[in-house]
Amino acid sequence: MSEPIRRISDDVAAALSSDAHTRFIQENLRRVFLLIYRIVGNIDDAQDLTQETFIKALQNRSQLKELDKAGHWLSRIASNTAIDFLRRSRRAAYGDVADLAGPVAVAPGDSPEQALLRGERKTHLDGGLATLTERERTALVLRDVEDMPASEVARLMNCSMATVRSHIANARVKFKRYLETRKY
Numbered sequence: 001m002s003e004p005i006r007r008i009s010d011d012v013a014a015a016l017s018s019d020a021h022t023r024f025i026q027e028n029l030r031r032v033f034l035l036i037y038r039i040v041g042n043i044d045d046a047q048d049l050t051q052e053t054f055i056k057a058l059q060n061r062s063q064l065k066e067l068d069k070a071g072h073w074l075s076r077i078a079s080n081t082a083i084d085f086l087r088r089s090r091r092a093a094y095g096d097v098a099d100l101a102g103p104v105a106v107a108p109g110d111s112p113e114q115a116l117l118r119g120e121r122k123t124h125l126d127g128g129l130a131t132l133t134e135r136e137r138t139a140l141v142l143r144d145v146e147d148m149p150a151s152e153v154a155r156l157m158n159c160s161m162a163t164v165r166s167h168i169a170n171a172r173v174k175f176k177r178y179l180e181t182r183k184y
Helices: 003-016 019-040 043-059 067-089 097-101 112-130 134-145 150-157 161-181
Strands: none
Touching: 019 043, 019 067, 019 134, 043 067, 067 134, 067 150, 112 134, 112 161, 134 150, 134 161, 150 161
């Protein structure tokens, strides 16, 4: 194993030895994966980028000043990681996670009807996101799902706030149109 890979593996192993870090990862893993998946649109890439996000976060944990802001801090790392990946790869093939992920997980206490409705909402969300361009999807997810201010989204996407507002407006129109065509 090469020295840089061994060093990263050692860093991750050391970081994971702490119960607090393990709990931090477990509490945020699903949210970070979904954020990255919604940006890159590919399950395999999202899994790799989620791991990369946690490695970066654990290596830079000294930057975190307030524990109550850890979720936002981690979301910024995840967003930057996903956006950097898209810039490097210049691809945004959006796969349908509903087909790849198998059946929808049933939450404790859910009736079969509730599980079915959650699965339908997930399918609608994935289908709607698939109709958007890479930049529209990224802007919409960061602004509406992650609740980042438009100025932060503009900084992450390396564009003006007017461009971000345009991407979000276009994404909302496309998403609304998609949902309207899916009504029964």
